[in-house]
Amino acid sequence: MSKENFIKGAAILGVAGLLVKILGAIYRIPLTNLIGTEGIGYYQPAYNIYNLLLVVSLSGFPTAIAKLVSEKRALKNFEGAYQVYKVSRWGLFLIGLISSLLVLIFAKNLVSLIGFPGAYYSMLALVPALFAVPLLSAYRGFFQGSQNMAPIALSQIIEQVFRVSVGLYLAYALVGRGLEEAAAGATFGASAGGVAALILIYLMFLFTKKSIKEEIKLSSHNRTEPVKNIVKSLLYIAIPITIGASIAPLMGIMDSYIVSNRLTAIGYTNVQIADMFGELSGTAQTLINFPQVFSTAVAMSLVPAITDAFTKKQNVKLNVTANAGVKMSLIIGLPCGIGLFMLAEPVIALLYSSLGPEKHASSGALLEILAIGVIFLTLVQAFTAILQSINKQFHPVKNLIAGLIVKVILSYILIGMPSINIKGAAISTTISYFVVALLNWYDINNTSIKIKLIQVSSRSLLSVAIMAAATGVSFRFFKSVLHSQNLATLGSITIAVIVYVICLFATGAITKADLELIPKGEKLARFVRK
Structure with missing residues (x-):
């Protein structure tokens, strides 16, 4: 071919x-x-x-x-x-x-x-x-x-x-x-x-x-x-x-089973349990799936590039490509996670207007927790792609099983606490993603590849910090001027995207070499340079 x-x-x-x-x-x-x-x-x-x-x-x-x-x-x-x-x-x-x-x-x-x-x-x-x-x-x-x-x-x-x-x-x-x-x-x-x-x-x-x-x-x-x-x-x-x-x-x-049984144990009815589980899986979890569209694409593009360098024993290129891939994943995961965390309830209200203020607040609380998990999930996808590309395909499986065990234990404990209830499922999901990401990172660093997380994330973190400040200020400003939460949400999201993209190039978080890793990246690099 x-x-x-x-x-x-x-x-x-x-x-x-x-x-x-x-x-x-x-x-x-x-x-x-x-x-x-x-x-x-x-x-x-x-x-x-x-x-x-x-x-x-x-x-x-x-x-x-x-x-x-x-x-x-x-x-x-x-x-x-x-x-x-x-x-x-x-x-x-x-x-x-x-x-x-x-x-x-x-x-x-x-x-x-x-x-x-x-x-x-x-x-x-x-x-x-x-x-x-x-x-x-x-x-x-x-x-x-x-x-x-x-x-x-x-x-x-x-x-x-x-x-x-x-x-x-x-x-x-x-x-x-x-x-x-x-x-x-x-x-x-x-x-x-x-x-x-x-x-x-x-x-x-x-x-x-x-x-x-x-x-x-x-x-x-x-x-x-x-x-x-x-x-x-x-x-x-x-x-x-x-x-x-x-x-x-x-x-x-396991989430379905534990949520049902633990909420029943603390006095919730079947209808209430279905309603609460729907908030978790139908509103909050749905929004977490959006960033995965792009982080999955990055992970898929990593596989052939890393496989090629690994097969040819080009260790320098292998490390450069792997670190660049992790950096690109964080460039996607960080703003999505922080942005959803900051605007959790307003975003729920914008997209699910029919649910009403009470559901907006409870679903927003779940989204705040899961939004942090987006960052770890994008890392899990990148690390898994790297391990699979260097013939370590069983390592991600082993680490996912460890994450599943952590999730089951934490879900059982946290959901059974009346003050936490369904939020325990979101907390356990976020922590399990963190555990899997940490284990994958450890396994990668025991190979010839060394992922320098501080180096690849520092400029993205700076860009996200500036974006977060701009998001908070613009949301309050638009809300006071426009007197509409939905318009304020759309306005602050627009400001956040513009500020973040500018900061990525201003801080050097994205370089010409990074752009050239993606399809048609050379043309994009010329456009950015202009």
């Missing part, structure tokens, strides 16, 4: 991924305004179980399929590549069939087990998605291994468009019947999206099937192997990736 084609494929997936993440993050805002925090409290627990069940088919297997297909195609063994796809498709079909049937039969038991019986209809609404998405992953893995990224990108966009449009429509149509039904309508969007994407990618596969058969016919290097060998190879690649990817959804399920 030529460099130009590789860049083109990466760009297609990058743009699609950005659109999908933005759509997913924005989706929660109108949904929460429509069904409220109680409705989100029925929606999110079912989604947490769904995400865990899909980890196998969404993380490990597509990567494993892509790797094996790519390897066999590189050897001109096109029949072997097609065999990998066929074995994987049947395996993922069985996974989808079993998981969807189990949820269909035991949905009530599952949601009762985690303490949210009101999420029953939402759990049922996800059954079609549990069947369709694993099959979808088989096609995506094959196309990725064949270096054809367009079908993957299109299926991702279609999946999210259907999820958002169908989910919002059904939530609106069913909200009159009750919040549990409306939440189920919203979750059914995932099923509609999965089925629509599967149909699309299957049709695209049919269009390419002729060329696949032609490749097989013309190659003299075709060779098949026993199915058990292919299964072993798939599992060898998929299992460690799946273990790592399962930590986040597992953390979500």
Whole structure:
């Protein structure tokens, strides 16, 4: 594959991924305004179980399929590549069939087990998605291994468009019947999206099937192997990736379980618990997802650059690139974290106007806590990318498990305190991100890479301090002049962005070399210089 084609494929997936993440993050805002925090409290627990069940088919297997297909195609063994796809498709079909049937039969038991019986209809609404998405992953893995990224990108966009449009429509149509039904309508969007994407990618596969058969016919290097060998190879690649990817959804399920049980223990009713959990997951947590759109992009761009330097044993370049990547992550994470901390309640009021002042205050308090966690989360993403790039992929998994243990212990203790209650979940999340970031940093510094945190963060911290002062002053000024909190919030956010960007260049936090690390960075550097 030529460099130009590789860049083109990466760009297609990058743009699609950005659109999908933005759509997913924005989706929660109108949904929460429509069904409220109680409705989100029925929606999110079912989604947490769904995400865990899909980890196998969404993380490990597509990567494993892509790797094996790519390897066999590189050897001109096109029949072997097609065999990998066929074995994987049947395996993922069985996974989808079993998981969807189990949820269909035991949905009530599952949601009762985690303490949210009101999420029953939402759990049922996800059954079609549990069947369709694993099959979808088989096609995506094959196309990725064949270096054809367009079908993957299109299926991702279609999946999210259907999820958002169908989910919002059904939530609106069913909200009159009750919040549990409306939440189920919203979750059914995932099923509609999965089925629509599967149909699309299957049709695209049919269009390419002729060329696949032609490749097989013309190659003299075709060779098949026993199915058990292919299964072993798939599992060898998929299992460690799946273990790592399962930590986040597992953390979500543990959150649901502990929140329900500990709040029940201190006297809250099921409706109150669903309402409070909805505030945590539907308002505060949703806003934390926005910065991840950009910090994830930085982490993804780090992998090939660091892998290249590591493979060539270029230690100086390796250290420079790793430190630059961490610095860019902090340049994103610091202002997002501090900005959300300072304007937590006003931002909640701006985006979720229908919730009312009382909910704005309580959700704002949760957002203040989680906003600090944004800084540690961006570091976790950067450090994880570095460790994976230097063949230390099990270190982040080990550290995530440690973070999960810390979160469970702290959540159990803090949520059970009446004066802290649901805020204990936010506090434990922030501390667990800090622990994982610290452990990852320690593991990196035990390699040939040395991350100099003070050096890479000092100028960004200075820029953020100036931005914070400008944010506080401008918010009070706009509020007194405009007599509107929402307008004051928008005005102070605008001032904060302008001041922060100016400070980044004025303090030298961003240099020409940093800009050249990102796509089209040379043009951006020339623009900044002008």
